[in-house]
Amino acid sequence: MPPSFERLLRPALRGFAPYKPGTSVEEVRRRHGIASPVKLSQNENPLGSSPRAMAALASVATLSDYVEDEHHALRERLGRPYGLGAGHVVCGHGSNELIQLVFTAFVDPGDEIVTAHPTFALFRKDADVAAAHTIEVPCRDGVHDLDAMLAAVTPRTKVVFVCDPNNPTGARVERDALFAFADALAPDVLLVLDQAYREYMDVVGTEGVDVLRRRPATLVLRTVSKIYGLASVRFGYGYAMPEIVGYLNRVRLPFNVSRTAAVAAVAALDDHAFVAQTLRSNAAGKAQLTDGLERRGLHVYPSATNFVSVAVPVSGDAAYEALLERGVIVRSGDGLGMPNRLRVTIGTHSDNAAFLAALDGLLATWPRAPVEATP
Ligand SMILES: Cc1ncc(COP(=O)(O)O)c(C=O)c1O
Structure with missing residues (x-):
């Protein structure tokens, strides 16, 4: 044996x-x-993949040094379409890493998170790893039931995940319903708005950052894995208040975003x-x-x-x-x-x-x- x-x-x-x-x-x-x-x-x-990203990758001269850890220029570029500075942007090894960092930074064993059901499986998986309790609120016709999700929040709730558009149903929540939900959610609960597919509606799509302006305890997640065709380079990013960005940066690995990821991402963002x-x-x-x-x-x-x-x-x-x-x-x-x-x-x-x-x-x-x- x-x-x-x-x-x-x-x-x-x-x-x-x-x-x-x-x-x-x-x-x-x-x-x-x-x-x-x-x-x-x-x-x-x-x-x-974005041809601009592939051309940029071909021009990478060396990988022998550690990449600049803060990715300042990239974060400035990501904030620009929304009038946000680099301090409002956090970068990850795919947006998957940022979901995990939310748990590392904010969720203790026994804390609660609220999600839709069905929704992106990683929310529940990372909660299980953190020994947190997931309250899953059934969707209606594939759409998040935001009223029921609001009612499911308790004093133990640390994070509410809204995946918009939702994976795996593909459905969106209405903009006004999202704003009403964001306004009603307790201000000390973190709202994670996962917008991995948002660019398929329109590339900039402002309502995530509009929600951030309405309620500061918000993290909006985006990725270059989908519309830019860069799933392999592993790069995702988030918009949040600098304090939240700072907490996430406290627990991430140094050099979590490789040079190849940063170079490909910044080129792809301009590949209109x-x-x-x-x-x-x-x-x-x-x-x-x-x-x-x-x-x-x-x-x-x-x-x-x-x-x-x-x-x-x-x-x-x-x-x-x-x-x-x-x-x-x-x-x-x-x-x-x-x-x-x-x-x-x-x-x-x-x-x-x-x-x-x-x-x-x-x-x-x-x-x-x-x-x-x-x-
Ligand atoms: C809803 C959702 N969020 C996040 C991700 C992860 O994206 P990334 O490749 O940036 O880690 C995916 C990928 O399938 C997804 O469907």
């Missing part, structure tokens, strides 16, 4: 599984022997041509998928993002497996809190067509059950 080291593990982590990202192309090649699967599972940019091309492709692909799925009698949440969330007449896991066998990788909603749904990234025209064709083969074999919209 090999020795067990479970005694070393914090009790909060017993029975805990690692975060499960969407299936990778490498995994499908290895496990299923499919050489070129169509990948619509991780909400990546199907057009690739690539962003415009991505928005055109995404709008066309969204229409292709939404119309195609609705014509097949399948319910789709209105999407403000680069993915659609569709109800299927079998379990999400069964649909995912069946599509995988046909060479199309999507995400099952079952493990995302969206039973009997799939989350499908909007791909190129031919990727989307391949998905719809594979689905047609399956719909002929599945029961024609009335489609229930899940929350």
